[in-house]
Amino acid sequence: MANVTLDTVRKTYPNGYKAVQGADFQIHDGEFIVLVGPSGCGKSTLLRMIAGLEDVTDGNILIDDAVVNDVDPARRDIAMVFQNYALYPHMSVRQNMAYGLKNQRMAKSEIATRIEEAARTLRLEEFLERKPGQLSGGQRQRVAMGRAIVRHPKVFLFDEPLSNLDAKLRTQLRAELKALHKRLEATFVYVTHDQVEAMSLADRIIIMSAGQIEQIGTPMDLYLRPASRFVADFIGSPAMNIVHGTLGEDQASVTLADGSALRLPLAVNAAVGTKVDVGVRPEHLEAYSSETAQFQLTVDFVEQLGADTVVHGYQKGVENPLALRLTGIHAPEAGEILSLGANADHLHLFDSVSGERLN
Amino acid sequence: MKRVQFSRPLFPYLLLVPQLSIILIFFYWPAAEAIRSSFYLEDPFGFSSTYVGFENYHNAVTGSEYGNIARFTLVFTGLVAFFSLSLALLLAAKADAVIRGAKSYRIFLMWVYAVAPPVAGLMGILLFDQSLGPLTHLAEFFGWDLRLGVNYWDTATAMIVISVWKQVPINFIFFLAGLQSIPRSVREAAIIDDPSSVSRFFSITFPLLAPTAFFLLIINITYALFDTFGVIDIVLKGEPGNNPITLVYKVFLDGFRGNDLGGSSAQSVILMVLVLILTVFQFRFMERRVHYS
Numbered sequence: 001m002a003n004v005t006l007d008t009v010r011k012t013y014p015n016g017y018k019a020v021q022g023a024d025f026q027i028h029d030g031e032f033i034v035l036v037g038p039s040g041c042g043k044s045t046l047l048r049m050i051a052g053l054e055d056v057t058d059g060n061i062l063i064d065d066a067v068v069n070d071v072d073p074a075r076r077d078i079a080m081v082f083q084n085y086a087l088y089p090h091m092s093v094r095q096n097m098a099y100g101l102k103n104q105r106m107a108k109s110e111i112a113t114r115i116e117e118a119a120r121t122l123r124l125e126e127f128l129e130r131k132p133g134q135l136s137g138g139q140r141q142r143v144a145m146g147r148a149i150v151r152h153p154k155v156f157l158f159d160e161p162l163s164n165l166d167a168k169l170r171t172q173l174r175a176e177l178k179a180l181h182k183r184l185e186a187t188f189v190y191v192t193h194d195q196v197e198a199m200s201l202a203d204r205i206i207i208m209s210a211g212q213i214e215q216i217g218t219p220m221d222l223y224l225r226p227a228s229r230f231v232a233d234f235i236g237s238p239a240m241n242i243v244h245g246t247l248g249e250d251q252a253s254v255t256l257a258d259g260s261a262l263r264l265p266l267a268v269n270a271a272v273g274t275k276v277d278v279g280v281r282p283e284h285l286e287a288y289s290s291e292t293a294q295f296q297l298t299v300d301f302v303e304q305l306g307a308d309t310v311v312h313g314y315q316k317g318v319e320n321p322l323a324l325r326l327t328g329i330h331a332p333e334a335g336e337i338l339s340l341g342a343n344a345d346h347l348h349l350f351d352s353v354s355g356e357r358l359n
Numbered sequence: 360m361k362r363v364q365f366s367r368p369l370f371p372y373l374l375l376v377p378q379l380s381i382i383l384i385f386f387y388w389p390a391a392e393a394i395r396s397s398f399y400l401e402d403p404f405g406f407s408s409t410y411v412g413f414e415n416y417h418n419a420v421t422g423s424e425y426g427n428i429a430r431f432t433l434v435f436t437g438l439v440a441f442f443s444l445s446l447a448l449l450l451a452a453k454a455d456a457v458i459r460g461a462k463s464y465r466i467f468l469m470w471v472y473a474v475a476p477p478v479a480g481l482m483g484i485l486l487f488d489q490s491l492g493p494l495t496h497l498a499e500f501f502g503w504d505l506r507l508g509v510n511y512w513d514t515a516t517a518m519i520v521i522s523v524w525k526q527v528p529i530n531f532i533f534f535l536a537g538l539q540s541i542p543r544s545v546r547e548a549a550i551i552d553d554p555s556s557v558s559r560f561f562s563i564t565f566p567l568l569a570p571t572a573f574f575l576l577i578i579n580i581t582y583a584l585f586d587t588f589g590v591i592d593i594v595l596k597g598e599p600g601n602n603p604i605t606l607v608y609k610v611f612l613d614g615f616r617g618n619d620l621g622g623s624s625a626q627s628v629i630l631m632v633l634v635l636i637l638t639v640f641q642f643r644f645m646e647r648r649v650h651y652s
Contacts, residue, residue, distance in 0.1 A: 053547050074554035086544035090566040099562070100552035147548075 002064040002077075002154035002187055003029050004050060009059035011045050019045040021211040023059075027155075032181050032188045034202035037234070039193055042211040044159055047191045051080050051157050063154060074103065079148035080157040083164060085140040087132040093143050094128045097150045111150075118146040121180070138169045145180070158190040162197065174200060195235050199223070207231050227357050229350040232279050238310055238323045241285075243278045243295075244352060247271070254278055258317030264293050266344040268358055275352035282310065282325040284346035292341025297322050299336045304329060311338070390631065397624035408621075415625035424609075432584070432605040435519060439583035442523045444575060447530030448568075452560065454531070455538040465535065472528035476586065480593025483521030494520070507594070514602040518594050522587045530575050537571035538564070577641055581634065606630055 004027040011020040020042040027033045035043040048054040050061055052073035060067050068076050079100075087096050094115055101111045119125045122142045132140055141161060148156055161177075162170045178201055181188050192198055198205050199219045207214045207222060207230075215227040219235075226232035232240045245254035245262060249272055254262045262278065270276070278293070288294050297313040300321070311324040311332055324340065332338065349358040365371050397415050399408040419425060454464050474482070486494045487507045498505035505513050541564065549563040565572075584607060591608050599612065607630065614623030 051547075051551065053550065072554045073551045078551065080548070080551050082544040082548060084542065084544055086542065086548040088545065088549070088563055088567075090569075099549075103553040103555070103558070147552075 003027060003062075004155055004187060004189065005060075005062040005065070006046075006050075007060040007062065009046070009049060009061060010057045011042070011049060011054060012057045018211050020049070023213055025206065025213070025216055027187060027189060030185045030187055032178075032201060032203045033190065033206060034198040034204075035189065035191045035206050035208060036193065036195060036198040037208035037214075040210075041208040043191045043193075043206075043208050046208070047080075047157055047159055047189060050155070050189060051078055052076055074100075077151075077154040078157055079151045079153040079155075080159065081141075081144045081148050081161045083160040085132070085137075085144045085164075087140060087143055087147075089132055092129050092131055093124060093135075093146075096132070096143060097147050100147065100151055114150040114152070115146075118149045121149065121183075122146050122176075137165055138173065141165065141173060145177075149180075149184070153186070155187045155189060156184075158188065160192055161190075163192070163194075170197075177201065195237070199235070207234060209234075225357070226279075226348060229277055229279070229355040232348055232350065236281055238282050238325065240279045240281050240348070241295075241322045242320055243315075243318050243322075244320075245276060245278060247274045247276050256317035257319060260317050262293055262295075264344075264347065264349075265291055266347065266359060268349055270349075270351070270358050274358075276358065277350045277352050279348035279350065280342040280346055282323040285324045285340040285342055288339045288341035292343045293347060295322065295340045295342065297324060297338045297340055299332045299334050299338065301334060302330075302332060304331070313338070393624045393627050393631070395624075396620055397628045399621050401620045411621070415621045416629070419622055419625045419629065428604060428606055428609050431515070431603045432607075435515070435522075435587075435603070435605055436580055436583040438519050439522045439526065439587065440576065440579040442519070443526035443530055443579055443582075444572070446523065447527045447575075448534050448572075450527070451531050451534035451538055452564070454535060468531050469528045471524065472532065474525065476525060476589030477593050479521055479525040480590040483517060483524070483590065484594060487517045487520075508596070508600075508602060511601060511603055514594065518587070518591055518603070521590050521594065522583065525590065526579060526582055530579065533571055533575055534568065537568045541567050573641070577638070580637065584630070584634070 006023045006025055009020060009023045010018070012018050023046055035046060037043050045054055049056050052068065052071065056069050061069055063076060063078070088099065091099065097115050097118060098111050101114065115128070116125075119128055122145060124139070124142055124146055127135060127139060127143075132143065135143065141164075144161070158177075162173055165173065174197060181201075190197075190201060198207075202219055204216060204218055205222055206216045209230050215222060215231045217225075217227075222231055222235050226235060226240075229242070233242070243254070243256065243262065245256045247253075247268060247270055248255050248261060251270070251272060252264050252267050254264065254276055256262055264278070268276070280293075280295075285295065285297075286292070296315050297311070298315065299311055299313045301312050303310040303312070306329070308328065309326045309330045311326065311330070312321060313324070314321050324338070347359070350356060351358055396408075398410060398412060400411045400415070401408040450468055454461065454468060457464050471479075484492075484507070486492050487505065489495060489507065492507075495505050495507075505516070507517050508514055545563070545567070546559075549559045553559045553562070584605070587605065588607050588611070591605060592611075595602055595604070595608075599608070604612070606626065610623045610626045610630070613619045613626065617623075
């Protein structure tokens with residue numbers, strides 16, 4: 001089990017493309033870290049640098065306080081699970097798991113013990129003599145995990161391991177993965193583009209955009225206090241409502257596009273006239289009161305999901321459509337105007353230009 | 360497999376006619392003709408022929424030279440197939456690892472493929488020329504007095520080198536394509552599992568190339584047996600003397616130089632059967648082991 005430290009790690013490709021621009025963080029022993037972000041944000045590159053499959057352009061990667069920049073991937077004491085499983089098609093499940101151990105010159109009896117143990121954990125006992133081609137997608141991914149587990153590595157690396165599976169299997173394997181982490185107490189670094197996966201699995205999430213780290217924090221940190229508009233938008237479904245405007249004279253109201261004012265129940269520490277984005281999550285809109293900012297939502301259409309209802313609508317002077325999430329079953333009519341409010345705790349203000357959080 | 364229903368039952372056969380007629384005219388007809396004439400003794404001018412049963416076969420196989428030529432053919436085929444496959448695999452593995460200028464490397468390695476066998480033979484002769492040939496000079500440097508067309512094994516060496524050189528590019532193309540069809544993540548998984556690139560090559564890359572290698576093995580054996588005719592003919596300048604020849608070249612010599620059409624037909628039928636056995640063997644016994652999924 002191990003710490004992983006990234007010390008101002010950069011990756012620039014020979015063609016000049018900057019895939020990672022300064023990653024600087026520490027992963028603690030036994031932590032489940034999820035790297036999340038849209039495709040092309042550099043999360044996979046970062047993971048591959050930790051694995052040693054990509055060179056580090058600048059900065060240092062440390063595993064247990066030893067710089068591993070120039071250490072061969074096979075000698076970093078890591079294990080990686082790939083999106084498309086990457087099993088060796090000509091080897092049986094048992095041979096797939098044994099291959100890495102054989103190359104470490106491990107005793108045969110020890111290899112057998114470890115494979116039994118992993119097979120039991122992952123319910124693969126009956127498939128050990130089969131070839132990957134004879135297994136289903138979920139079974140293959142379990143074999144890939146087994147191949148990682150048997151190594152007893154310091155760090156487990158996962159590169160979107162569930163993306164090729166169907167939704168039901170994904171949920172099931174997600175739970176298994178979480179249980180596995182709990183049992184192994186190992187350091188997990190997990191890459192995904194799926195924010196639900198990130199929220200449900202992570203101890204801490206590292207959210208990236210365009211090669212930059214936007215925020216590092218627990219899932220609830222990211223949900224409750226997103227550090228930037230990007231994070232606010234990325235985490236949560238349906239996405240956070242964003243209202244563009246200009247900060248008014250009193251620093252406690254925002255002038256919308258049509259000249260109307262949105263009064264805020266808080267003071268904003270920014271220059272008057274700053275372009276701001278006011279954000280509020282669909283589930284945080286409540287009945288309007290004198291303590292809240294007021295939104296006038298004209299109902300457009302309604303999505304009834306059973307457990308909750310998502311009302312989609314719009315407001316005069318607001319460019320973006322707005323959404324409201326209600327618990328239980330509701331059926332507002334299209335065209336109906338709902339008077340809604342958001343209290344100070346649930347309002348997020350961002351600088352329109354830099355995207356940084358203002359409150 | 361998707362089945363297509365035709366409303367008129369004869370229509371699909373009509374579609375097959377061009378392909379079938381090519382096979383019939385250019386393969387089955389000559390093959391049948393060869394089998395027929397292998398049972399006859401023909402006079403050199405083709406005026407008359409006498410049925411002699413298996414006498415042509417008997418004479419061919421018991422002929423004093425036949426055993427030697429068959430043995431040389433075996434050695435020649437083995438060496439040509441081995442060297443052209445292993446060199447091509449080495450080049451492909453190296454070219455696959457090249458990142459910068461990969462395309463130019465690959466084109467340079469492939470273009471020999473476009474050279475016709477007799478032209479390859481001619482270029483080979485220039486390389487092995489007694490007074491000008493750079494390869495002769497190279498051999499001389501190592502103390503080897505290489506004499507093309509004079510010494511049996513020197514001529515054999517030249518034939519093998521030229522035949523290998525001619526065949527490496529096509530093997531290279533197939534091996535490179537095979538290498539590139541191995542998923543990147545499988546190789547990366549192997550990099551994490553195994554620190555030695557040599558051991559990785561033999562335990563992961565090569566087994567995954569096995570279907571390609573198997574296919575190429577057949578192609579190369581057939582090439583060495585038959586298609587090297589052009590190279591051999593140019594190297595020998597049509598006058599074998601006491602130089603090595605392969606069975607196919609002997610068919611040509613006996614039939615067209617010796618005017619023994621019956622005997623040469625019998626030999627070509629023997630070769631035909633040989634290839635048939637080889638093909639059946641390879642597809643029946645070996646292909647089963649090299650395909651996955």
